[in-house]
Amino acid sequence: QVQLVESGGGLVQAGGSLRLSCAASGRTFSNYPMAWFRQAPGKEREFVAAINWSTYYADSVKGRFTISRDNGKNTVYLQMNSLKSEDTAVYYCAGRLDRTSSGIYRDGWYDYWGQGTQVTVSS
Secondary structure, three states: OOEEEEEOOEEEEOOOOEEEEEEEEOOOOOOOOEEEEEEOOOOOOEEEEEEOOOEEEOOOOOOOEEEEEEOOOOEEEEEEOOOOHHHOEEEEEEEOOOOOOOOOOOHHHOOEEOOOEEEEEEO
């Protein structure tokens, strides 16, 4: 049974940093697509960043967020710097055991999801 477990969320002041982690179990996700999405209250879930053999970012986070992975730990990270109040959301980790990238920006393309972790940025 595949499980994705996020951690690292919390409350931070604007301009601060947080690092989210997503630990996978049940299957090895090495070099398979994994992504971060977020959902703010009253808004649809949106793409944040993804990684397979390359990295992909939403324009709104480019230059501030960095996605990375540690294949030995089967874990993906999201380093978030220069946080803004508009980054406040529940952040979800997602994964797909398929080495294509055709739907890497779409939440419906991913097969596995974590439970989410809250990130709150105070201004």
